[in-house]
Amino acid sequence: MEALLKNNKSQFLDIFTTVSGHKSNLVSLNSWWDKVALVGKINSLNVPQSLLSNMLETKAEFSELQEILIENLLSENMQQCGVKNQAVAQTLIDIPVRNLFERTADVGFLATDADILAFLSDSTDHVPDTSAIVKRLTEYAAKYSVYDDIMLFDETGQLKAQMDTGADISGDDSVIAEVLTGEHEYLEICRYSPLRPAFPLSSLFLAPVKDPETQRVTGVLCMSFKLEGEMRSLFADLDDGSGAIMALLDKQGNTLVSADETVLPRGTALNVSRSNQIITLGNHEYYCTVARTRGYQGYAGLGWQGCVLLPFASMSAHPENSDENSDDVQRWQGFSPALSNIRHKAKIVTEDLDLVVLNGRIAAARSDADEFIPILEEIRQIGRQMQTIFTDSVSQLMNTALNTHYDGLIFQAALAIDIMDRNLYERANDCRWWALTGLFQSVLNKRQISPDDAAAMAGVLGYINDLYTVYTGLYIYDRNGKIVAVSRPAMKALEGTTVHADTGAGQVFNLKSSQQFCVSEFVPCHYYESKHTYIYNAAITKDGQVNGGIGLVFDSGPEFKQMLEDVTGGENDGIFGLYTDRNGHVISATDNANWKTGDRITLPDTISKGGNGHKGAGIHEINGEEYILAFAVSKGYREYKTSDGYHNDVIAIIGEPNQPVKSQQ
Structure with a gap:
């Protein structure tokens, strides 16, 4: 950023018109000061030379401070653009990487589905009926709605079943043969594929389907992820009306998906060797910010990058002089020592000028140099005008610095809530899909469940729980609410007991379709060592009859805390993270926060009563302490919390405490 500003200073002065206006006014006043001083020197020979020297020294101090002021005004305006763009670019890659990580788990697990195994293992000569398997694939995509197609290929690479029956494939894709070797747990590609010929870009996840006993590869599962739709939705969420062009780039800097195909069409190559740089597209200049993936739980995907292109015209329209946070500016203690020093020096130089003028008046009186009095008065007026410019400039500087700080915190809050919504969307999907497991449906439909049946269900639950470690345990209960199978030996004592009322299981028997689910309140739970958590439930049915349900105990403690720490970077410069409900009950907190899960905070109305998707920042007092708090209210993801009931x-x-920034040693 510093090098960019240094090499393009005049260009950025043209962009930030308020800064250039301040500079122009100061240059004019400097020039007038020189002329006035020269007139005084020529016409006031009786005035001591030391007085004139003091005037020149004070002017030199003003000039030095002016340079520092203009540099900092430019720097802060650039910083505000840079912080915001960097946050957006990072979000553009962090969110997709987390999303795609979930897809790697999906394809691996679905490849072990009993119905898919049976379908691909059918060695009879007759043409198999695909309607049942297509129905099952459709049920899956109805839960995990991020997929637009699911395909099954046999061991020869021939297409055997396809969810999107109206979408033809135009030929073979070499990735199928590669998966059939059985050497990969899964493969991920993002390019044109003849398996989806109607689309110029396909994001596909593939896994071998293996016989569980012999480990022979019997086919390939291929899942088509709605990458472009997901990115369009993310672009819309992040659009602030600035005209910035957002894009997802591949590892080499080629455009995969762009918010503006007319300016940045798919395939356009960008030089991504530096994060902050000026690039030209179609005779227009853009401030380019790129963010690389930080990975998630060891998954880095295909090395994609988030990119933001801010047109220079949008930078000039940047709200440089916003007074929206003027009250907070007066309260904020987080200004850097450098910014605080400018304000302090401006005050000292103005006082020095007043002293020079006073001494001049005294010297003029002693030397009978009345002709010098108008010169002093003119210099005083110049000083007052300079003081006004400095006051306005420093106010702008402080406002811009605070807005920059707010922008960074707000984006962190928005990212934190988006991560939570997207994560819990997956939990709602899990419970509904696992409730459709054929074994569970057939066993619970029996009048009497044998020990062997219960053991078989426990085995499946254990297998699922080993793969999905975000849950401390899974359990199945029958139509009487009695727990009949659990996933972990530590939960064995629960078998035969009636499921607790605080789990939300009572609502299961009122569910009307496989698309519905229910979740417990966030309260201390017996199945989670009496700690706060959510339990996700779905009905297990047969022929429309609810015969019981499945409960998923979410490991909320470490999972929520990790989400917050991923956003805040851990204990970073005193910045803490919280999840709360609207009543201020703490759902999760980072270790450096002054609250813990289960505590209650009295939240300001601006936070607790904000609409879904609302976000903002301000300085607030809680329990006698001032904090800078940025917030974002959940708005859901896809159908989760938006249309699923x-x-x-x-x-x-x-947030962070409102306290002075520590000086760097």
């Missing part, structure tokens, strides 16, 4: 508003808060 589930309502549970959560607020992400990123």
Whole structure:
């Protein structure tokens, strides 16, 4: 950023018109000062030379301070653009990487589905009926709605079943043969594929389907992820009306998906060797910011990058002089020592000028040099005008610095709540899909469940739980609410007991379709060592009859805390993270916060009563302490919390104590 500003200073002065206006006014006043001083020197020979020297020294101090002021004004305006763009670019890659990580788990698990195994293992000569398997694939995509097609290929690479029956394939893709070797747990590609010929870009996840006993590869599962739709939705969420062009780039800097195909069409190559640089597209200049993936749980995907292109015209329209946070500016103690020093020096130089003028008046009186009095008065007026410019400039500087700080915290809060919504969307999908497991449906439909049946269900639950470690345990209960199978030996004592009322299981028997689910309140739970958590439930049915349900105990403690720490970077410069409900009950907190899960905070109305998707920042007092708090209210993801009937508003808060910045040693 510093090098960019240094090499393009005049260009950025043209962009930030308020800064250039301040500079122009100061240059004019400097010039007038020189002329006035020269007139005084020529016409006031009786005035001591030391007085004139003091005037020149004070002017030199003003000039030095002016340079520092203009540099900092430019730097802060650039910083505000840079911080915001960097946050957006990082979000453009962090969110997809987390999303795609979930897809790697999906394809691996679905490849072990009993119905898919049976379908691909059918060695009879007759043409198999694909309607049942297509129905099952469709049920899956109805839960995990991020897929637009699911295909099954046999061991020769021939297409055997396809969810999107109206979409033809135009030929073979070499990736199928590669998966059939059985050497990969899964493969991920993002390019044109003849398996999806109608689309110029396909994001496909593939895994071998293996016989569980012999480990022979019997076919390939291929899942088509709605990458472009997901990115379009993310672009819309992040659009602030600035005209910035957002894009997802591949590892080499080629455009995969762009928010503006006319300016940045798919395939356009960008030089991504530096994060902050000026690039030219179609005779227009853009401030380019790129962010690389930080990975998630060891998954880095295909090395994609998030990119933001801010047109220079949008930078000039940047709200440089916003007074929206003027009260907070007066309260904020987080200004850097450098900014605080400018304000302090401006005050000292103005006082020095007043002293020079006073001494001049005394010297003029002693030397009978009345002709010098108008000169002093003119210099005083110049000083007052300079003081006004400095006051306005420093006010702008402080406002811009605070807005920059707010922008960074707000984006962290928005990212934190988005991560939570997207994560819990997957949990709602898991419970509904696992409730459709054929074994569970057939066993619970029996009048009497044998020990062997219960053991078989426990085995499947254990297998699932080993793969999905975000749960401390899974359990199945029958139509009487009695727990009949559990996933972990530590939960064995629960078998035969009636499921607790605080788990939300009672609502299961009122569910009307496989698309519905229910979630417990966030309260201390017996199945989670009496700690707060959510339990996700779905009905297990047969022929429309609810015969019981499945409960998933979410490991909320470490999972929520990790989400917050991923956003805040851990204990970073005193910045803490919280998830709360609208009543201020703490759902999760980073270790450096002054609150813990289960505590209650009295939240300001601006935070607790904000609408879904609302976000902002300000300085607030809690329990006698001032904090800078940025917040974002949950808005859901896809159908989760938006159209599925589930309502549970959560607020992400990123904050820090309102205290002076520590000087760097």
